Amino acid sequence: MGEMGLESLGDLVTHIIISKLGAKNAAVIGCVNKRFRVSASEDDLWRKFCTQDLDLSLPQDPFGNPTPSFKVAYITWKESFGMYPISLVRRAKKYWTSIKNWVALNFPEAEKTLRRGASEAELKELERILGVKLPIPTRLLYRFCDGQDIPHRNPSQSEEEDPTTTVATGLIGGYGFYDHVVNVFLLPLRQVIKETIEFVHQMGFSTRSQHIVMAACPHIEKLFFLHCESGQLYVGTGNLFPNGEMMPCVPDALIRSVHDLNGDQQQDGMLLWLEEHGRRLQNGVIGIREEGKVRSISLFPENLPHCTTAVTNGVQIRASAVFVPELSNLKEVQEKYWFSYSIRMRLLPQGCTLDGMYFNSCQLYWRRWINRANDVILSEVNGEAVIGKFPLLYPDGEEFVYESCISMRDSSGTMEGAFTFYPGRLRDPKGRPFDVEVAVFPLEKPDYIF
Known part of the structure; x- marks a missing residue:
C-alpha cells in the first residue's frame, strides 16, 4: 500500500481516514488534488467536525444565522474564533446554548434581556479603558453573549401593574427577606466599565486595579468582581465599602492558565461560576419562584x-x-x-x-x-x-x-x-x-x- 499511495484506496476508506485527521488536516489534504478536494469537501465530513469541535447540530454561524453548508459554518466559526483554543470555544458555546435553551423554556421574561455577543473590538476597548487584560475564558463568554440589559420600571407603574418591566429577571437570581431583596444580573460590557470606574473611584483604589465588576444587583450593594490577573471571581461582603473586603466565589484550586492561549485547560472564575449555576438550573437544584405576577430565579435549594x-x-x-x-x-x-x-x-x-x-x-x-x-x-x-x-x-x-x-x-x-x-x-x-x-x-x- 505504501508503494501505491493513498490515492489507490477506495472513496469510503479515504473518507474514513480524512474524518479521523480533523478539520485542519482535512482542509490541507483537500489542496493535494481534485479527488481529495471532493472527499475533503463532503458535507457529512464537516457535519462531524462541526459536531465534535463546536457542538453544532445545524449549519449556523456564531450568531445563529443559517449557512449554506457545514463546511461554510466551520469556516465562519474558524474566522471568528481562530485565535482561541477550540476546546474553550466549544465550552463557552455549550454553556450559552444550554442556558439560553433553559431560559427560553422556563423563564422567557429573561430571554429578551440577553444581549448579542460582543465583538473583539468591544472587548479590546474595555481592556483599554480599564487597563486590564481579560482572561481568555471570560472573553469567550462575552463573545457569545454580552450580558443582560437591565430593564427599568416606569416610576408611575407598580410591579403589580407592569410585572414585565421589573428588575426580577437577573440571570443569576437571588432571594429576599424583609426589605432585603436581591436579584443579580450579568452585566453588559458597557455597564462593566461604568460600574468598575465608579467602584474604583469610590474605594480610592489605584486606577490599575485588576478588579472589574461583572455582576450586580441593581438596588442592593451586592457586587461580583473578576480579578483579571488571577482569574478568580469575588463577591463583596458587608465590609466591602469600608475596607474592600471580598471572598472568593469558586474554589481557587480549579482556576488555571487564564491567559495562556496555547493550552486547552484554561478555566477562570467566571466560566466555572456560570457553569455551576447552569448545572443547578438544569438539574432542578434551584428554579423559578412566582410571587404574585412576578417571577424570578430563586437561589433557595429545592432538593x-x-x-x-x-x-x-x-x-x-x-x-x-x-x-x-x-x-x-x-x-x-x-x-x-x-x-x-x-x-x-x-x-x-x-x-x-x-x-x-x-x-x-x-x-x-x-x-x-x-x-x-x-x-x-x-x-x-x-x-x-x-x-x-x-x-x-x-x-x-x-x-x-x-x-x-x-x-x-x-x-x-x-x-x-x-x-x-x-x-x-x-x-x-x-x-x-x-x-x-x-x-x-x-x-x-x-x-x-x-
Whole structure:
C-alpha cells in the first residue's frame, strides 16, 4: 500500500481516514488534488467536525444565522474564533446554548434581556479603558453573549401593574427577606466599565486595579468582581465599602492558565461560576419562584441535601437556606456569617388528620427554632406567627412561603424546629393544637457563592 499511495484506496476508506485527521488536516489534504478536494469537501465530513469541535447540530454561524453548508459554518466559526483554543470555544458555546435553551423554556421574561455577543473590538476597548487584560475564558463568554440589559420600571407603574418591566429577571437570581431583596444580573460590557470606574473611584483604589465588576444587583450593594490577573471571581461582603473586603466565589484550586492561549485547560472564575449555576438550573437544584405576577430565579435549594421536607398530620414543610455574602462580616466575632432561610408550608390533598379525624383546614399559631453549630445550641426562638402572619392552609392550596435570616459566628451549622397549628381556624378551632416538624436543614458557606 505504501508503494501505491493513498490515492489507490477506495472513496469510503479515504473518507474514513480524512474524518479521523480533523478539520485542519482535512482542509490541507483537500489542496493535494481534485479527488481529495471532493472527499475533503463532503458535507457529512464537516457535519462531524462541526459536531465534535463546536457542538453544532445545524449549519449556523456564531450568531445563529443559517449557512449554506457545514463546511461554510466551520469556516465562519474558524474566522471568528481562530485565535482561541477550540476546546474553550466549544465550552463557552455549550454553556450559552444550554442556558439560553433553559431560559427560553422556563423563564422567557429573561430571554429578551440577553444581549448579542460582543465583538473583539468591544472587548479590546474595555481592556483599554480599564487597563486590564481579560482572561481568555471570560472573553469567550462575552463573545457569545454580552450580558443582560437591565430593564427599568416606569416610576408611575407598580410591579403589580407592569410585572414585565421589573428588575426580577437577573440571570443569576437571588432571594429576599424583609426589605432585603436581591436579584443579580450579568452585566453588559458597557455597564462593566461604568460600574468598575465608579467602584474604583469610590474605594480610592489605584486606577490599575485588576478588579472589574461583572455582576450586580441593581438596588442592593451586592457586587461580583473578576480579578483579571488571577482569574478568580469575588463577591463583596458587608465590609466591602469600608475596607474592600471580598471572598472568593469558586474554589481557587480549579482556576488555571487564564491567559495562556496555547493550552486547552484554561478555566477562570467566571466560566466555572456560570457553569455551576447552569448545572443547578438544569438539574432542578434551584428554579423559578412566582410571587404574585412576578417571577424570578430563586437561589433557595429545592432538593436534598440542602432542602429538607417533613410531613406531620398532612402538613408539609420544606426548608432550605442560602448564604448571604453581602451582609457577612469576616472581621466580626459573633455575627460573621449571614444566611437567609426559606420555609414553604402547605396542606396536602388528603387534608389535616388528627386523632383519627379529618379537617379541611388548619392555621398556624406558634413557631419554635433551634440553631446549632458543632452540636452546640447557639440560639432558640419561641414566638407567635411568622413575619407577623398566621397562614391558613387548605388542601391543594398554594404553598405559603416566608423568608427570614440568621447570623452565626461559624461558617456552617443547622436549623430545625416546629410549628404549632390548630385544626380549623384560630378563631374557631376544631380540635387540640398539634406540632408540625421542620426537619433539620443546613446553614453553610458553600464552595460556590452566588
